[in-house]
Amino acid sequence: MGTDFSFDLEVRMGAGAFVCGEETALIASIEGLRGEPRVRPPFPAQKGIWGKPSNINNVETFANVPQIFLKGVEWFSSMGTEKSKGTKTFALAGDVAHTGLIEVPFGTTLREIVFDIGGGIKDGKKFKAVQTGGPMGGCLTEENLDLAVDYETLGQAGSIMGSGGMVVMDEDTCMVDIARFFMEFTQDESCGKCVPCRIGTRRILEILERICRGEGVPEDIDHLELLCQQTIQDSLCGLGQGAANPVVSTMKHFMDEYKAHIYEKRCPAKVCRSLIRFEVDPENCTGCTVCARNCPVGAITGERKQIHHINDDICIRCGICHQVCKFDAIKIV
Amino acid sequence: MINVNINGQIVEVENGATILDAAKKAGANIPSLCHHPKLHPYGACRLCLVEVQGARTLVPSCTAPASDNMVVLTDTPRVKQARKFVLSMLFSERNHFCMYCQATDGDCELQNAAYAEDMTNWPFTPLYLPFAIDASHPDFILENNRCILCRRCVRVCGELVGNFTLGFEERGSASLLVADNSIPLGESTCISCGNCVQFCPTGALIDRRSAYQGRQTDLTHTESICLDCALGCVRVVLTRDNRLVRLEGLLDAEVNQGLLCGLGRYSPVKDQRKRVTTTMIRRGSQLVPANWEEALDVVATQLKTIGSDEISAYISPRQSIEALNAFVEFFRDHLQVRQLGLLNKDETASVSVRLAEEFGVFESDVTVLSDCDAALVLGADLTDKHQVAGFMLKRQLPGGLKLFSDPDATKPEMLEEFKNRVNEWQTPVMVLGENFVKRSNLATLRELIDWVDGAHVRLVLLKGEANAYAAAINGILPSDPSISTKLAYMVVGDHYANSNNIASLQQSDFKIVQAAYQSELTDIADVVLPAMNWLEEEGHYLSTDGKLNLNHQALQPIELAKSTVESVTRLATKFGLTLTRNWMSALTDQPTSITLSL
Numbered sequence: 001m002g003t004d005f006s007f008d009l010e011v012r013m014g015a016g017a018f019v020c021g022e023e024t025a026l027i028a029s030i031e032g033l034r035g036e037p038r039v040r041p042p043f044p045a046q047k048g049i050w051g052k053p054s055n056i057n058n059v060e061t062f063a064n065v066p067q068i069f070l071k072g073v074e075w076f077s078s079m080g081t082e083k084s085k086g087t088k089t090f091a092l093a094g095d096v097a098h099t100g101l102i103e104v105p106f107g108t109t110l111r112e113i114v115f116d117i118g119g120g121i122k123d124g125k126k127f128k129a130v131q132t133g134g135p136m137g138g139c140l141t142e143e144n145l146d147l148a149v150d151y152e153t154l155g156q157a158g159s160i161m162g163s164g165g166m167v168v169m170d171e172d173t174c175m176v177d178i179a180r181f182f183m184e185f186t187q188d189e190s191c192g193k194c195v196p197c198r199i200g201t202r203r204i205l206e207i208l209e210r211i212c213r214g215e216g217v218p219e220d221i222d223h224l225e226l227l228c229q230q231t232i233q234d235s236l237c238g239l240g241q242g243a244a245n246p247v248v249s250t251m252k253h254f255m256d257e258y259k260a261h262i263y264e265k266r267c268p269a270k271v272c273r274s275l276i277r278f279e280v281d282p283e284n285c286t287g288c289t290v291c292a293r294n295c296p297v298g299a300i301t302g303e304r305k306q307i308h309h310i311n312d313d314i315c316i317r318c319g320i321c322h323q324v325c326k327f328d329a330i331k332i333v
Numbered sequence: 334m335i336n337v338n339i340n341g342q343i344v345e346v347e348n349g350a351t352i353l354d355a356a357k358k359a360g361a362n363i364p365s366l367c368h369h370p371k372l373h374p375y376g377a378c379r380l381c382l383v384e385v386q387g388a389r390t391l392v393p394s395c396t397a398p399a400s401d402n403m404v405v406l407t408d409t410p411r412v413k414q415a416r417k418f419v420l421s422m423l424f425s426e427r428n429h430f431c432m433y434c435q436a437t438d439g440d441c442e443l444q445n446a447a448y449a450e451d452m453t454n455w456p457f458t459p460l461y462l463p464f465a466i467d468a469s470h471p472d473f474i475l476e477n478n479r480c481i482l483c484r485r486c487v488r489v490c491g492e493l494v495g496n497f498t499l500g501f502e503e504r505g506s507a508s509l510l511v512a513d514n515s516i517p518l519g520e521s522t523c524i525s526c527g528n529c530v531q532f533c534p535t536g537a538l539i540d541r542r543s544a545y546q547g548r549q550t551d552l553t554h555t556e557s558i559c560l561d562c563a564l565g566c567v568r569v570v571l572t573r574d575n576r577l578v579r580l581e582g583l584l585d586a587e588v589n590q591g592l593l594c595g596l597g598r599y600s601p602v603k604d605q606r607k608r609v610t611t612t613m614i615r616r617g618s619q620l621v622p623a624n625w626e627e628a629l630d631v632v633a634t635q636l637k638t639i640g641s642d643e644i645s646a647y648i649s650p651r652q653s654i655e656a657l658n659a660f661v662e663f664f665r666d667h668l669q670v671r672q673l674g675l676l677n678k679d680e681t682a683s684v685s686v687r688l689a690e691e692f693g694v695f696e697s698d699v700t701v702l703s704d705c706d707a708a709l710v711l712g713a714d715l716t717d718k719h720q721v722a723g724f725m726l727k728r729q730l731p732g733g734l735k736l737f738s739d740p741d742a743t744k745p746e747m748l749e750e751f752k753n754r755v756n757e758w759q760t761p762v763m764v765l766g767e768n769f770v771k772r773s774n775l776a777t778l779r780e781l782i783d784w785v786d787g788a789h790v791r792l793v794l795l796k797g798e799a800n801a802y803a804a805a806i807n808g809i810l811p812s813d814p815s816i817s818t819k820l821a822y823m824v825v826g827d828h829y830a831n832s833n834n835i836a837s838l839q840q841s842d843f844k845i846v847q848a849a850y851q852s853e854l855t856d857i858a859d860v861v862l863p864a865m866n867w868l869e870e871e872g873h874y875l876s877t878d879g880k881l882n883l884n885h886q887a888l889q890p891i892e893l894a895k896s897t898v899e900s901v902t903r904l905a906t907k908f909g910l911t912l913t914r915n916w917m918s919a920l921t922d923q924p925t926s927i928t929l930s931l
């Protein structure tokens with residue numbers, strides 16, 4: 001740009017851990033140490049990598065900078081909301097017609113993102129929830145669809161911007177399973193330095209796994225609430241502070257699903273393997289034997305042109321029969 | 334200075350102090366586990382969380398700096414709930430069966446913290462996953478079932494000792510304390526300093542020899558000085574029923590700051606030698622028990638008959654200054670014995686005294702080694718003796734310390750390189766030891782000290798062991814084993830027999846040995862006088878950097894053993910002599926290479 005300022009750019013590969021997204025853990029990783037967050041203060045701006053003042057930002061943040069220099073602040077501020085200027089990238093995933101990476105100005109509504117850009121829910125299913133921010137974000141439901149997306153509004157609605165993830169979920173999603181899924185991830189990625197995250201997330205995951213297996217007990221709800229609240233409050237870094245968000249959020253919006261799992265041993269969305277059964281619908285079954293021939297464990301019996309039968313004791317709930325049946329004769333109950 | 338409000342009480346602390354520091358000053362007890370006053374604040378256990386007015390959430394007091402007019406509440410229900418949560422989580426993580434742990438009922442900081450929160454049982458059931466025990470190390474056992482992953486041991490091993498043997502493998506709830514690349518501790522790079530065991534808050538690291546022998550409150554604590562080298566590390570001697578149980582480093586000691594090396598911590602507890610329990614006189618080929626009077630009479634008769642130039646007298650550097658003083662007064666001043674020898678080959682102490690006559694003070698405190706940016710270690714093996722000085726240097730390596738090491742003093746080019754590059758560094762130091770500081774090397778040494786005078790290098794000379802320096806100031810030099818005399822009087826004390834001192838003794842016809850333990854020396858002696866060991870005989874020691882320390886008596890001596898001062902004094906009475914020499918003024922008589930703090 002006409003000055004004689006120049007610099008060397010060095011690219012360092014980390015060993016690959018989610019927790020190294022935390023800025024002080026990132027510093028540790030670059031320095032060749034275990035990726036664990038450090039005490040702050042001192043903040044990286046004062047004492048960062050190798051003790052030197054450091055500026056740490058995500059690639060997306062840095063990528064915005066050249067545009068601002070080249071096109072000017074006014075241009076940049078002309079997009080977005082009052083508090084969040086410019087654009088944001090999102091990774092739109094899940095049960096929408098068009099998944100992929102998108103870039104929209106702040107203030108775009110969730111409805112626009114899910115239904116216009118995303119093309120709406122696949123296969124004509126109903127919208128259930130959209131989980132934003134990655135593994136530490138909360139769920140937004142139908143009542144939030146007209147939310148103008150920016151940092152503040154997402155926070156107020158009980159979620160976070162986080163990594164820009166947007167996972168759209170339809171009616172066939174079990175929200176308890178979602179909570180378990182995200183907790184499995186964060187628990188595995190916990191660095192292990194602090195007690196609340198290392199052990200708290202483990203205890204939370206164990207309870208969620210039990211509930212999904214149909215072994216939930218009434219005390220689990222209270223325990224989950226306590227564990228989540230304390231893990232969020234007492235953890236050292238953002239991972240622990242956010243790990244319980246999916247659990248808190250799903251318990252807030254979908255408590256009925258938790259209760260069904262615990263009290264009725266039933267998974268309303270028919271996802272949790274231990275709580276579902278595959279049955280042949282006698283009204284639709286033509287006896288074509290396709291399901292029996294595809295069953296990996298030989299759980300389906302039946303003569304040609306006769307109504308088939310699934311042996312529940314052998315069935316492993318893999319779902320293959322349901323996929324291959326052309327007559328909608330396999331029902332999940 | 335800033336003012337901090339702790340539970341309504343205002344305390345004044347320095348700028349930069351943590352909330353925990355301020356609370357301690359106010360007398361408010363905030364529990365913690367991963368925190369240790371000698372380690373960099375870590376903030377991992379989260380037990381020390383407190384409420385701070387205006388803060389978004391609970392604040393970890395061990396790491397958060399206090400600010401002026403900050404209002405801190407340390408015992409609110411919210412704080413207590415968080416503490417109970419942390420402790421509940423810890424008890425649910427591993428297998429904390431208190432009933433048969435050696436740290437139970439007082440020595441376990443986890444248990445103590447739980448009792449302080451009125452907890453009496455585990456609120457969450459543990460998984461009961463068994464963890465492996467590593468019992469491969471000769472001095473301590475690693476019991477992973479009791480580990481709370483506070484990392485104090487890892488941090489001591491790295492931050493303070495600079496050895497970096499202990500570390501963690503895996504992450505999250507699979508994290509495990511391991512040695513090196515996850516190999517048995519007994520096969521690892523562990524140098525057996527035992528500092529990890531001392532710093533461990535629970536019963537996870539078990540000291541093999543002292544486990545189950547008593548809680549801290551059952552044991553008597555006596556401060557004493559380590560005699561295995563000349564650094565003068567302060568050891569706390571833990572005893573029970575007049576028996577040595579364990580040694581620990583004194584946390585606030587200036588030199589060692591709570592650390593000990595493997596020699597200082599374990600050699601006394603590993604000592605298997607048998608005591609000399611009674612005075613003995615040789616009759617024919619046998620040593621026969623006698624009483625003190627008889628024995629001293631025999632010795633006195635021999636000393637009076639044989640001329641002083643046919644007598645050699647030796648003393649161990651492990652003897653106190655008071656013992657040394659009596660020895661010098663009786664043998665040199667009164668009996669005019671010229672062959673006086675120190676049972677040590679290290680010439681550093683005596684050469685430093687010689688050089689001080691020419692140069693005056695040219696040395697620095699040992700503590701300069703803790704804060705330097707370049708160091709040359711010449712003629713000293715810091716992995717063997719003076720290890721704590723080695724820790725001070727090793728732990729600065731990650732911070733960029735430039736370390737040059739020539740333990741056998743065989744690389745003059747290294748010294749040249751250091752001298753040529755000295756202006757690259759702000760705080761360079763040189764550590765010189767016995768393989769370089771020798772009488773035969775005086776010319777090189779003079780040159781070096783001349784050069785140091787102009788450069789900004791701090792010099793540290795490591796002067797042998799225990800009281801070698803005090804002996805040198807009193808003119809006792811390392812003994813010459815080739816001297817042969819008619820009589821040798823050897824004040825061995827608790828010194829180990831070795832080829833040198835055996836050779837020295839063998840050179841004489843009549844051998845008098847004053848020793849605490851049976852050895853080849855007492856085996857060939859003509860008269861054996863039972864002596865006290867360092868635990869029993871109180872006395873002063875002068876460290877390599879001139880600090881005067883008192884070794885307190887920690888054990889009652891065995892029945893017939895006498896201190897060196899007493900036995901020499903009683904011997905002197907046989908000559909009609911009273912010993913009056915003042916050891917304090919004798920130390921200040923000579924010019925010394927470092928200013929003595931007496």
